[in-house]
Amino acid sequence: MATVEKASVKRLLAGRHFLKGQRRFTLIWAVLASCIFCLALLTLFLLLDLLHTRGSVQINPDHEAEFRQLLPKFNSRVKIDLPVDLARMFKADGDGGEEVSESSTEDSDTNDKTKSESEVSNLSEKFTEKDSSHIRLRLDYFERGILPSVWWLRNTVWGYPVASAYDRITWLNTNTTALIFLILTLVFLMLLFNLMTSRIWNVSAQIGMEVAQKLRRELYRQVLRLGPADLCEQQQQHAVELFTKDTEEVRTSVESLAYRYARDTVLLVTLVLFALTLNWLLALECLIPLGACWYLIRQELIRFRESRALLDASANKTLNVLSQSFRNTRLVRAYGMETSEHETFSRNLDRLKERLLNVNRRERWSRWFCRMLILFCASIVLILVCMKVLIDSSNLPLAAGLSLLVTFIALHWPLKNLAKIPVEKKIAGHAADRIYRYLDNVPPVSQAVGAKFMSPLANSLAFESVHYQTESGQKLLNGLDLTVKAGEKIALVSLNRLECVAAANLISRFIEPSDGRLLIDGEDISWATLESLRAEIAYVGGNDQFFTGSVFENIRTGNNSFSHSAVMETAKQARAHNFILRLPNGYETILGPNGETLTPGQRFRLGIARALLRNPALLILAEPAEPLDTDTKSRLDDAYTQIIQGRTTIFLPNRLSTVRRVDRIALIHEGKVESIGTHAELVKKSPIYRHWEYMNFNAFRTNGSADCDS
Numbered sequence: 001m002a003t004v005e006k007a008s009v010k011r012l013l014a015g016r017h018f019l020k021g022q023r024r025f026t027l028i029w030a031v032l033a034s035c036i037f038c039l040a041l042l043t044l045f046l047l048l049d050l051l052h053t054r055g056s057v058q059i060n061p062d063h064e065a066e067f068r069q070l071l072p073k074f075n076s077r078v079k080i081d082l083p084v085d086l087a088r089m090f091k092a093d094g095d096g097g098e099e100v101s102e103s104s105t106e107d108s109d110t111n112d113k114t115k116s117e118s119e120v121s122n123l124s125e126k127f128t129e130k131d132s133s134h135i136r137l138r139l140d141y142f143e144r145g146i147l148p149s150v151w152w153l154r155n156t157v158w159g160y161p162v163a164s165a166y167d168r169i170t171w172l173n174t175n176t177t178a179l180i181f182l183i184l185t186l187v188f189l190m191l192l193f194n195l196m197t198s199r200i201w202n203v204s205a206q207i208g209m210e211v212a213q214k215l216r217r218e219l220y221r222q223v224l225r226l227g228p229a230d231l232c233e234q235q236q237q238h239a240v241e242l243f244t245k246d247t248e249e250v251r252t253s254v255e256s257l258a259y260r261y262a263r264d265t266v267l268l269v270t271l272v273l274f275a276l277t278l279n280w281l282l283a284l285e286c287l288i289p290l291g292a293c294w295y296l297i298r299q300e301l302i303r304f305r306e307s308r309a310l311l312d313a314s315a316n317k318t319l320n321v322l323s324q325s326f327r328n329t330r331l332v333r334a335y336g337m338e339t340s341e342h343e344t345f346s347r348n349l350d351r352l353k354e355r356l357l358n359v360n361r362r363e364r365w366s367r368w369f370c371r372m373l374i375l376f377c378a379s380i381v382l383i384l385v386c387m388k389v390l391i392d393s394s395n396l397p398l399a400a401g402l403s404l405l406v407t408f409i410a411l412h413w414p415l416k417n418l419a420k421i422p423v424e425k426k427i428a429g430h431a432a433d434r435i436y437r438y439l440d441n442v443p444p445v446s447q448a449v450g451a452k453f454m455s456p457l458a459n460s461l462a463f464e465s466v467h468y469q470t471e472s473g474q475k476l477l478n479g480l481d482l483t484v485k486a487g488e489k490i491a492l493v494s495l496n497r498l499e500c501v502a503a504a505n506l507i508s509r510f511i512e513p514s515d516g517r518l519l520i521d522g523e524d525i526s527w528a529t530l531e532s533l534r535a536e537i538a539y540v541g542g543n544d545q546f547f548t549g550s551v552f553e554n555i556r557t558g559n560n561s562f563s564h565s566a567v568m569e570t571a572k573q574a575r576a577h578n579f580i581l582r583l584p585n586g587y588e589t590i591l592g593p594n595g596e597t598l599t600p601g602q603r604f605r606l607g608i609a610r611a612l613l614r615n616p617a618l619l620i621l622a623e624p625a626e627p628l629d630t631d632t633k634s635r636l637d638d639a640y641t642q643i644i645q646g647r648t649t650i651f652l653p654n655r656l657s658t659v660r661r662v663d664r665i666a667l668i669h670e671g672k673v674e675s676i677g678t679h680a681e682l683v684k685k686s687p688i689y690r691h692w693e694y695m696n697f698n699a700f701r702t703n704g705s706a707d708c709d710s
Contacts, residue, residue, distance in 0.1 A: 008432035009425050012211065012250065013257065026203045030262040033196035034270035040189040041274060041407055042158060047182040049149040049399035055175045057141050057148040070154055070163050145171075145178035152397060157277050200263050208255030212247050218439055219243050225443040231470065231501050231511070242438055246431040253428035260421055264414035271414070275407045278400050282388055286381045286408060293377035294415055297370050304366040311359045318352040381408060444512050447530050454528030456536040456617035457648055459521045460485050461507065466516035467671070468502050476502040477513070478671030486617075489644055491651040491659055494668040495692055500652050503668065504620050507650075508537045538611035542604060542624030542654065548592030551580050555610050562613055573643055574609035575635040576602070600624040601632030605639065612643060619643070622652035633657070656697045667692070 059067055141147055150166045153159045171177040223239045275283040322345065332341050382405070389401040461484040468477040476499045484490050492500040505511045506518055509525060518525050525533055546554045555567045567587070571577040579602055583589035589596050598606065604624050611619060628636070637657060643649075653659050660679050667675045667682060667689050675686040682689040 006429065008436055009429045011436065012428060012432040013254065026200060026207070026258060026262040027266070029196055029200045029203065030266040031270075033193055033200060033263060034267045036189055036193045036196060037267065037410075038270055038274045040186055040193060041403060041410075042162075043182055043186045043189060044406065045278075045399050045403040046146050046149050046162075047179070047186065048402050049152075049397060050146055050175065050178055050182065052398050053148040055141075055143045055145050055147060055178070057144070057151055059141070059151065066154070067151070070159070071150070071167055143175045145173045145175055146182075147173075148397075149399070152400070197263065201259055204255050204259035204262065207258045208251040208253075211254045212251035215247050215250060215435055216243055219247070219435065222439050222441070226441060231476075231498055231505065239438065242435050246434050249431040250428055250435070253424045253431070256424050257421060257428065260417050260424075264417040268411065268414040268418065271407055271411050275404055278404055278407075279388070279396055282384060282396065283404065285384055286404070289377045289380045290408060290411065293373055296373055298419065300366055300369055300373075304362065307362055308359060311355060311362065315352060315355045315359065318348055318355060322348050322352065381405070445509050445530075448527055451527055451529045454520060454523065454525065454532045454536070457486055457520055458617075460519075461618065461648070462519040463503070463506075464517050464519065466503075466506065466513045466518065468506065468511065468513050474498075476671060477506075477668075479516070480668065480672055482666055482673050482676075484648065484650065486648050487646060488664065489649045489651070489662040491653050491662040491665045492668060493653065493659070493665060493689070493692055495688065495695070497652070499668045499671060501622070504539065504622065504650060504652060507618070507620065508534055508539055510539075535614070536617045537620070538614060538616035538618070539620045539622070540604070540607040540611050541622045542600070542626075542652075544603065544607045546591045546598065546603060546606060548590075550585075550588050550590055551583065551606070552587040554591060554606060555613060557610060566613065567609075570612040571606075571609045573612055573639065574605045575639040576605040576609050579605075599629075599632070600626040601628045601636070605632075605635070608639065608643065616647075618648045618650070620650045620652070623654040623658060625654055628655075637661075654696070656693075665689075 146162070146166060150159075150163050153162050166172050169181070171181040219239060219242055223236065226235060226239075272283075272287065275287070328341075332338060385396075385401045385404055388396045389398055463480045463482040466477050466480040467475075469475040476496070480503060482503075492503055494500050502511065506513055507525075509530060512526075520528075547557075552564065552567055555571060556562050564587070568577060571580055571587075580587055580589075583596055591598065601624070608621070633655070636655075640658070640661060649662075651658055651662055653662075659665060663678075664676055665679060665682055666673050667686060669688050674688055675682055677685070683693065
């Protein structure tokens with residue numbers, strides 16, 4: 001991953017995203033889930049050991065004190081285990097085969113124990129000193145539930161907890177009840193583990209959503225800061241992709257990373273510790289080849305991906321060479337090159353086949369290498385565990401060996417998930433880098449320190465040697481000089497419509513001139529507060545969309561000071577009242593993806609009503625480029641007659657009737673005012689204007705974006 005992408009991931013996955021509020025409990029849930037999984041493995045060991053030993057265990061009397069300390073409430077039964085010859089002698093004396101026992105019931109008292117010990121002592125005196133040396137006494141227990149597991153685990157960290165459970169839970173003292181109890185416990189623990197895992201996933205999803213929400217808020221604020229400067233609306237489209245696609249990639253990646261970092265890391269460590277508690281030496285002997293196997297497989301997969309990428313690039317290059325043959329057919333036929341081109345094509349085709357086969361061979365070899373490596377390491381682990389069980393079953397019973405193998409198999413689960421972290425980081429890094437590049441853009445317009453209130457336009461608006469170029473370097477205005485008198489109706493036209501759009505956006509300070517200045521009543525607008533400036537200037541764009549909400553909310557735009565009657569009055573002035581009443585719910589009709597849609601003409605009239613509600617001193621109208629129906633045209637003409645009276649109005653026209661209506665037309669060409677006058681004057685004296693009129697309004701040149709209106 002590139003350094004920039006790593007920095008983006010680090011910025012994205014800052015600690016505050018993971019250690020704030022309830023999200024800090026992700027690690028707690030992960031620890032609980034891992035501990036529950038280890039308890040399930042321990043329960044599995046107890047179950048396997050119960051099935052293997054059937055609850056029977058033999059304990060050397062030398063360990064009787066340790067046994068009674070481990071299980072103080074438990075009573076034993078002592079049995080004399082004699083060699084065959086001594087057993088026959090003992091039987092011949094009339095006392096053979098007799099078991100000297102302590103009370104087998106749990107309510108045995110000290111007198112019974114003392115009596116048993118006395119019987120054992122008397123029994124031993126019947127033999128000579130030589131014979132008595134062959135007598136071996138042991139404590140035998142039959143069908144005692146998980147007692148064998150309790151005794152084997154006594155020197156491990158599980159010894160005291162399991163012994164306490166055996167002492168307190170009577171169900172564990174017999175085979176049948178212990179079997180039922182262990183199975184039910186195992187099922188319960190796995191259900192609890194799944195519940196904890198689901199909880200971790202929910203918290204991880206919350207982390208991902210909160211990160212995405214934060215990014216979307218920042219993107220929205222940045223769009224509001226940068227959006228008006230995007231004359232071609234390319235940045236807005238880019239911002240939409242960042243808001244939807246890239247932010248969603250970040251969300252899913254962060255969700256996955258939070259989940260894997262929390263659950264799988266803790267689970268991996270817990271499983272290793274559990275294996276070490278069963279038999280630390282054997283666990284280490286097995287973990288070394290398993291770790292080496294995992295490392296070698298990872299390296300092989302990385303090498304295979306790199307090799308696959310190189311081979312695919314080579315194959316694509318050959319494929320592009322082959323595809324060129326399809327574009328050269330005319331030359332081949334014209335110059336009689338069929339034979340040579342066929343040979344060249346065949347050679348390249350064979351080369352492509354060989355390279356694709358190399359990719360397949362490399363993939364097969366890599367798969368076989370990984371499989372053989374897994375089999376080899378699994379064989380080593382299996383041999384180590386089985387040999388330990390066969391040679392020294394007292395230190396590693398069969399159930400413990402099987403539990404170790406199950407633990408090693410379970411290690412594959414978190415390791416597989418953790419191996420996906422670099423891929424998730426790469427995806428998150430790419431998306432986050434694109435988002436942060438956009439967020440780090442500096443807005444071109446900012447309010448000056450010490451800015452003052454700007455009064456409404458009273459005398460004139462003046463452009464003084466204004467220059468402007470886009471971020472891509474396209475120069476739109478090159479020393480524009482223009483004066484608009486208060487109350488004047490003027491149209492801005494140009495062969496490059498962006499020049500007019502740039503001039504109109506400069507007035508509201510949606511963009512900043514690279515040189516020159518704009519004056520309102522002799523005051524430089526760059527020293528005015530943005531709020532006071534934009535309060536007296538309304539820009540209605542032909543491509544303006546409506547907000548998701550009711551028609552009333554779209555006109556009022558969140559300003560609760562405007563009454564319903566005021567909204568209806570401005571809608572009547574914009575000639576939008578009638579079509580609004582024809583909507584299903586009138587002014588309460590919901591507009592948007594799940595509501596009603598409007599035609600371009602209806603959207604434009606709705607935008608005019610929205611602007612008129614604020615009664616601006618300067619109104620800028622950029623007419624829609626889409627063709628309008630006859631009814632909309634007549635209603636717009638009627639609306640213009642009323643709304644432009646006594647108000648400074650600047651048109652960016654797309655209709656010939658609008659051009660003829662205004663007091664003056666300013667023709668901008670190559671960033672300067674080429675000519676200015678009425679429509680009739682410019683038709684006579686300006687060939688550029690005649691060309692503009694022909695391109696936009698001549699019936700033989702009309703396209704989908706022009707409106708032929710006589």
